[in-house]
Amino acid sequence: MDAHDRAVAGIATGILDFYSRKEAFRIYHGSTNSTRKSQYQRDKMIDTSKLSNVLKIDIKSKIALVEPNVPMDSLVEATLQHGLLPPVVMEFPGITVGGGFAGTAGESSSFRYGFFDRTINWIEMVLANGEIVRASSTEKSDLFFGAASSFGTLGVTTLLEVQLIEAKTFVELTYYPVTSISEAQEKIEEATKDMSNDYLDGIMFAKDRGVVCAGRLTNTVSSEVKVQKFTRPTDPWFYIHVERLMKARTTPLKEAVSITDYLFRYDRGAFWVAKYAYKYFITPFNRITRFLLNYFMHTRVMVCPILPFISRLQEPSY
Secondary structure: OHHHHHHHHHHHHHHHHHHHHHOOOEOOOOOOOOOOOOOOOOHHHHEOOOOOOEEEEOOOOOOEOOOOOOEHHHHHHHHHHOOOEEEOOOOOOEEHHHHHOOOOOOOOOOOHOOOOOHEEEEEEEEEEOEEEEEEEEOOHHHHHHHHHHOOOOEEEEEEEEOOOOOOOOOOEEEEEEEEOOOHHHHHHHHHHHOOOOOOOEEEEEEEOOOEEEEEEOOOOOOOOOOOOOOOOOOOHHHHHHHHHHOOOOOEEEEEEHHHHHHHOOOEOOEEEEEEHHHOOOOOOOOOOHHHHEEEEEHHHHHHHHHHHHHHOOOOOOO
């Protein structure tokens, strides 16, 4: 914590200097998923990029002290070593804890836990005048709840206490085929009431064809259930796999996915956005090209440089 405290003190001093001079400044996090051109100037910038460490994991209390620039894959890796897991894990591994709190970040477990910011117990923040404060639901609660999803407009978050839950090895997924939005809504409402479900989302491939995916954490997989992976170069992209698996089915189907593969199942292809990169660059879209270009199809690599070019090519969603 000493190194953290020194880093935060330096950030607070820098912010106070800007405040005293009444000068505007920007925050440099070290990475971003923004597609806008960078406007950083070193003499008008507060650098928080070194706040990228998991400082503590308390197994008994099931909490983690995490600096804001810790990405989700690093947080999951650290907590799984202790048999624990954040309740809400954003599906892109490069999304940071601070970004999840300051943005509006949800995932397929949010029907149980809410947005990511609802899994935070308290935050440490540097205010615009350089003051270092702690805020929670009981201490400076207006700041705590106001800072969530405020995109950093109320201060610079420098530390967060994240709630954790017991982890398991697999997510057993049940795919329910649906033929309309209304049917999908009914199935989602039904699955929400089932307290054994830990994860819930769905995909509409067309107006009359979709799948609702309900997942349960488990340590055991029966011999009748196939174990599927999604993170290796040879693995299918999640949405393509599900669409092909359920295309001719009218009844539910189960398969198991290792926990990390499930949490980051949309990383390769950035949901289905990367498909349009193949179209833009006039490249065949098939299993071989997806394998050969796998490195570029991860969200950390593709989102910023490719998304601006292909956003206008995306088809309307249903």
